Amino acid sequence: MPPTDHPAPEYVVIADADGLREASALLAAGNGPVAVDVERASGFRYSQRAYLIQVFRRGAGFFLFDPPPIGDFAPLQAAIGDVEWVLHAASQDLPSLRELALEPPSIFDTELAARLLGHERVGLGAVVEDTLGITLAKAHSAADWSTRPLPQSWLEYAALDVEHLIDVRDVLAAELAEQSKTALAAEEFEAVRTRLPRPVREDPWRRLSGLHTVRGRRSLAVARALWIAREEYAKAEDVSPGRLVPDRSLIAAVLADPASRQELAQLKDFTGRASRSQLDRWWAAIESGRATTDLPSERGAGGDTLPPPRAWADRNPEADARLKAARIAVEARAAEMHMPTENLLTPDLLRRVAWAPPSDGSANSIGEALAGLGARPWQIEETSQRIADAFVESLQVAPAAPEDDS
Template sequence: MDSAELAPFHDQVTAALVQVSRTVGQLASEDLGFHRTSSADFTESLDDQSDRILTLTTALLKAATAGTEVAAPTLDTEDSIEDNWRGVVDVIDSLLEKADACLDEFTGVIKKLSPSQEEQAPVVRKTSRFPTTFDYGPSKIPKPQLLFDRKPDNSDLGPFHPLLKTKPHASIPLEKSLKQRQIDGATAYPHPYETEIRNAQYPKPVYKTSPAIDYLSFEGTTATFVDTLEGVKEMLEELKQAKEIAIDLEHHDVHSYHGLVSLMQISTRNKDWVVDTLKPWREELQILNEVFADPKILKVLHGSTMDIIWLQRDLGLYVVGMFDTFHAASALGYPKRSLKYLLKKFVDFEADKRYQMADWRVRPLPSGMFDYARSDTHYLLFIYDSLRNALIAASTPEESLIDYVQERSKNEALQRYERPVYDAEKGQGAGGWYDLLSRNPGGALSKEQFAVFKAIHQWRDEVARAEDEGWQCVFPKHMLFKLAQVMPLDMGTLLRTLSPMTPLTKSRASDLLATIKEAHAAGATGPEWRDIAPPPKGLRTALAVDMEDVDFPIAERYETSQFWGDILQVQEPSAPASYSAVASLEALRLSLPLPPMPTTVSQAREKLVVSANAQPTPAPQAAPEPAPVPEEPKYFTVKDLGAPRKRKVAAVATPDEELSTPDSLAGPSDEPELTEKQRKKLRKEKKKTQKAAQAASQSEADSTPFDYNTADSILNVASTAAPSVQQRKKPFNPYAKALEAPSGARKQKRNDAGKSLTFRK
């Protein structure tokens, strides 16, 4: 980003952050708990947004910590934010430190230190997206391939011709072995040692258990660095005397289109060699076929898949009689099959994997890298002895695990190298875009994006071939997808999309922009990726269909749904009704109670039959009007409404009261008034009788179920009838029950300081 573009971008980001902060503060001040309980839709929407934010935050944290030692916390719930807050702070601190260091370096406050040759091993740091090295720009190390006797020709798209000049230990002459023929539907050269590899058998000692021969001390010995042709010949004479040798390679593929074998390590029981394979005379190493192709000498390798390809591609070397320790570990069912695991298991040696992806072209070779390369083969023969004994012990008369390893090793040795050539239109072939899109999410690419993806993929391949550089030195894979999605049509957008831009792309930016524009225009009428994408593996397996025989499109799409028809098509929304119409419809719905609607077709038919056969019911008689309530006098006195302080006339007892009244209290009507004690007793008996009657009526009411159909409506009560006189006299008091509570303890007189109480005797 240019300095002129930084200020507007900074203002835009600041304004967005301020708006987000205000929105967050406003949401925090609202009563979210109340709104959650009031609306289920709001609760669901809030939870979805919360999960989305947590997912995005976790993805950002993982992207920020990719390739670093900082562990990214996982935010699953809102509570996990508080629990892992320390981890979030650590990620932010590391990003700020990187930004600070980059700004200092950009402004010139500090400069990159030039490491010593011992420490400048260009170790590749792998990230979750693509591997990165010190430099994907121009190589700081002069390209050794420019000095080779046979310069690499990346424009050669024909079948690979083996480099063999002679064929030691041949069963079939070299001339007959190098005749072209049809292999897998294409014209190619056969494997020169195919017959010899298939007929080879392990020497007899491989099938016999014997004590493992101890290895020499790593610290007390050293390897011989071979960088001359005379040194190679001296090494060859010693290798011919060995019965088993261990072989390994170190490869570089960043600043070379096809790749370069940079080192070859060879060990016997008592000596190690490290061979420089970047010399101009590197193809003269074919003289080692006198040992490599000898079936009487066992060649021990680990994970030889790529080693076999690299040996025949760069050096013209072929291996006959190979024992791959990877397949031996697989046959024994070890939990891990890596060389690092085997070194730890059998030798208790921790391999330093810092140099596993180093730039092995550096010369002179630093001591750390030299020791790492040597360790790969120094212990390998001892590991072979241990694995051989374990395989023999685990074998049965019906199944020999040694034979299993031999067959798997032969399949590895029979591999043939072919140049990476792909069909630019269909994307098929080594390094083609078809396999790249199949293993990556490319289903969302539109027609134009798909066309741009194919065009820039081909453009990147052509530039890499012309400059003899790896694809990632032009631009990495993730930039390939980014360019296809953005489709920049002007130079400014292209530079921002590819930032930081490699020198190879920057010098050809105008050419790349023209390629994108042309593909974008042509893609409007082209296919989409989903039209030619293969179906999922599970579907292919279930249908058991040979995809090459299918004549119809694999991913056919329809304009309408095969199940729903055209009901899911987008329709024009109807005009919204006016407010008055909506209000009148709502009022009509409230004023007319709707009957229960049938839920099935059978219920609807039954309802129609019942309504047709039903007899007309007579109109209900009008209910008698209630008697008019006598009007209260306009004027009244408190005395009229109040009760007398004392009763001077005995109350007339009810029949129930007469039965419950004691005989001593019964008498003629002209008896003088009752005493105070008698009146209290009479009132007590009366209250007891009333409470018993109320309890009986209440229990009867509780046992009768409430009938909602005959109950009066509670809507609009105030407008249907005027309040009664008693209601006006005694309005509802919600605290009446609280007033009936027993009175509290009498308040004691406070004894103030300096005063005393006077008591009476």
């Protein structure tokens, strides 16, 4: 009998302007929303640039684009820039798309929709399986997508990421309508689409893993200098900093306090692909940290960071009582709405309004405070009165302030 197996399809990556224009024309002639996905090389490269873009539209099919050689994606933006884009975990992909001037006019985020609907699993593979009954292999999700040429098995994985996404969107949209969540989902999608980039951290070097073991301002200055040296080299080489020298090795060098370049080279815990090849760079950083007069503080700038909730009972018992009462109320409402509490209202917003509530404590004032912190109208409608009521109830259980014996 002749074989019944069909040969595996050959996946072609579009890597030039002519191919982009032809694909864009086909996509423009398609119908309905477009599914878009991005593959980066996180953990391998310094940048978060896109190394593969996948696009699917009914009536047109799917296309795989290689961003670095193409460069200008204006034809694709013109082709799909007036229809809804469907993405999974859009907040991860939108920054990379914007680097290429690819801007959606509106989005449908299948991961966020699944959260709002109360799905227990919200990864792409799980959502596809739950909605369509199709199992996706996720073997290459952590691959180095800057690899060239890309293996066919990786391209198949990438194509499947968008091939079913429109069907998933339709199922989830129907579920949102059934649960009367279409409008609130639209608010959440728009909030993701228009969210501004996070401001640059004032002291990003303080995120070094293990920095809490470093004592003394001079040693912190050395840690800072090593971090800056690694960051500059990683950016120049477009390599993930941790692949050059991991955090634990930088901290080991600080704690060992080597007396010479040779001692640094002999330090067994100072490892990584660039730990020896760039030894002059690291030793120069250590010397710079030791010589600087600009010593960092033992603790980072507080900014508007609140104390950890575990410390509230001692530092602000009334706020602690408010937070505990309001948390119960918000969690109860989230359970009623079949969604995670953090999607109804993020813990940070609740903590901030509990720490410094409006003076009159009314639902309207609490709603205004939440709006100022970035809460969406639907979140305010669902939580402000419940928070106000919880704050009033907390007065009944809040510990009395100690009497002044003076």
